[in-house]
Amino acid sequence: MPSCHPCRTPVEPGAKLTSHGPPVKDLTLYRSLAGALQYLTFTRLDILYDIQQICLFMHDPREQHMHALKRIIRYIQGTTDLGLQLYASSPSTLVAYSNADWAGYPSTRCSTSGYCVFLGNNLLSWSSKRQLTSYRSSGKAEYRGVANVIAETC
Template sequence: MGDDATLIDKLLHRLSTTFKIRDLGTPIFFLGIETLNQDGSLMLSQRRYMTDLLNRAGMTDCKPLATPASVTQSVTPSTQPYENPTQYRRLVGALQYLTITRPDLSFAVNRLCQFMHSPTDDHWVLLKRVLRYIKGTLNYGLRLSPSVSTSVHAFSDSDWAGCPVDRKNTSGYAVFLGSNLISWLSRKQRTVARSSTEAEYKALADVSAEFTWIVSLLRELGLHSGDPATLWCDNLGATYLCANPVFHARTKHVEIDFHFVRDKVASGEFIVNFVSTKDQLADILTKPLPGPRFAAHRDKLNVVSHPCA
């Protein structure tokens, strides 16, 4: 990649003298992902993939829903196994690939993946809800727009004891380069946290590792602005813990690798700031949200509708 078309053409020509290659030009459809130009922006869409997924599940005529996860229905242990666990695993595995362009599905799909070993009828109901949400958002994709800023910032969040099965927390983060979402994650933490501050601190450590890799890549490409990356967290205790060693006495039980974020803050590479819960975009990656709030966060993650092909 680069901004010099002549140099790129020269490189491709030299490669073609040694290797058998073919320049396919501007990407249109690649690995199930369609690229669409819309008002100067690039849309990444998996509409065909989603349509095929609904066909495989026999839900092409299902009734759409506004959110992929219910705020009232929790995942509880069930003793009634689903009659076709292979079908469940195939569909959930296919949904994992869909999250490449649909970060709004990350939390719901992550939750479904936790029951791949022994799905029950309740888990199948949760899977069908995700598919019904997909039915209503077939024309949605991830938008990438020109941005004058090359600053890196991220929103980090975690629920506390959100899983009713093992009381572990779910971490989530969304990393932006300028105005564009470039990396996101929704994942259950390995250990149970003794407080919400500890859960949020662990989530900050996860996004710090991702930040380090992204900044290194941007420097290699010559795109890094040199400004410290900014982390936004909605827990004051966690933000203080990143900068104040006095809190160490309260976190002796926290694993050493989670203190990685404190070293980054001390060196000036990261800045951890507080953001109110209502503005915390990573909420969509850690818990079910009501319809209006879910839609607002989805729009801010640049998951928007595009014209039908």
């Protein structure tokens, strides 16, 4: 898609992927593109969550998933100058950030938590994953996210 029109965002605002709709015509192409984009997430953290959502449907992709995947490619086409920057600096401080999306996954109502850990100006570690249980409050989802980043920092 070298001559595609770039997008300003990797996904449509408020869009949620479901398992409904017609299946993808070329399953191999979908899996190949999704797999290739997974490697790009090592340096493009801005698409990490979006690629994770695409890969949730790797076993049974639908046309809406292929459209979402193509939109991510269009976003990448317009933002080729973005990416993970590594700086030569003396590591002085260890800083960790955590966040959670309470009950954000519509079919299971499970939360998604994520964190990132910096040493100086350089990103050391990051994670974004769907939690296995649904919590009754956003506080418990946030607590689980904080517990994950503390374990990673230790």
